Amino acid sequence: MLTIWGRLNSHNVKKIAWIAQEIGLPHQRIDMGGKxxxxxxxxxxxxxxxxPTIDDDGFVLWESNAILRYLAARHAPHLWPDDPKQRGRADRWMDWQFQFADAQRDAFLGLVRHKPDRRDADAISRSAAAAAGLMHILDAELARQPWLTGANFGIADVPMGVYAYTYFTIPIERPDLPNLAHWYARLTARPGFAAQVMIPLS
Ligand SMILES: N[C@@H](CCC(=O)N[C@@H](CS)C(=O)NCC(=O)O)C(=O)O
Known part of the structure; x- marks a missing residue:
């Protein structure tokens, strides 16, 4: 039995709850962190x-992207490409997510976590512009292949999938990026994404 510790309104916890549902792994989630x-x-x-932290049959692991790789390797190898080049290319987007998270942080905190009287409008608009700028890079990748993992959905779609939900939900200006929009629409049709990721942000 898999145990996931972490409140579900955390980006990094959502990754794990979503992939557990994608894989069909029976699991329990215990609230931790935040309030x-x-x-x-x-x-x-x-x-x-x-x-988050997980315990998978007595094996304890933290670091959300390491957990994604571990769960795929142990329970769902089809979600992580075998070929070293394809794997490297897919993994890149998992690590790139931290760059995106840094860019989007002030917009997310300002618009979701902070009370209106604590909002820094300049910081929010700088952050929103930086996030939108990075999405052009993702859009270009998604013009070349349907998923960030490659030809099929896999774990490399998960980190940016979670952050894309925030990006498309907070009230910011977004450029028209059709490949990104098409990928995101396909994510929202996945039951695990709808159940574990598309929840109120605050
Ligand atoms: N690199 C870590 C980052 C984990 C992290 O920053 N988690 C945030 C929530 S998304 C956290 O624990 N915040 C403190 C809290 O919730 O109390 C990972 O990917 O697991």
Whole structure:
């Protein structure tokens, strides 16, 4: 039995809850972090004071993208390309997500997490523009192949899929990027994405 620790309104926890549903892995999720705080037992597993952490039949792991790779390798190898070049190209988008998250952070915090009187409009608009700028790069990749993993959906679609939900949900200006929009529409049709990712942001 897989256990996932972490509140579901966390980008990094959503990745794991979504992939568990994609794989069809029976699992339980225990709220942790944010308003739930951290227990001593949790911090003994993950001293970073961050979520998510998993326990898969006694194997404990943290770092969301490492967890995605582990779960695919153990339970769903078809979701992670075997060929080293295809894998490298897919993995790149998983790591690139952290660059995107940095760019979108101020817009997300300002528009979702902060109260209106704490909003920094300049920081929000700089962040929104930076996020939109990076989406041009993703759009170009999605013009070459249907999924970030390659010909088929896989774990490389998950990190940016989660951040794309935020990008398409917060009230910011978005350029017209048809390949990105088409990929995102196909994600929203996946039951795991709809159930685990498309939840209220706050
Ligand atoms: N690199 C880590 C980052 C984890 C992280 O920053 N998690 C955030 C939530 S998305 C967190 O734990 N924030 C503190 C909290 O929720 O209390 C990963 O990918 O797992």
């Amino acid at each position: 739930f705080g951290f227990t001593g037992q949790y911090l003994a597993m993950n001293p970073n004071r961050l979520i």
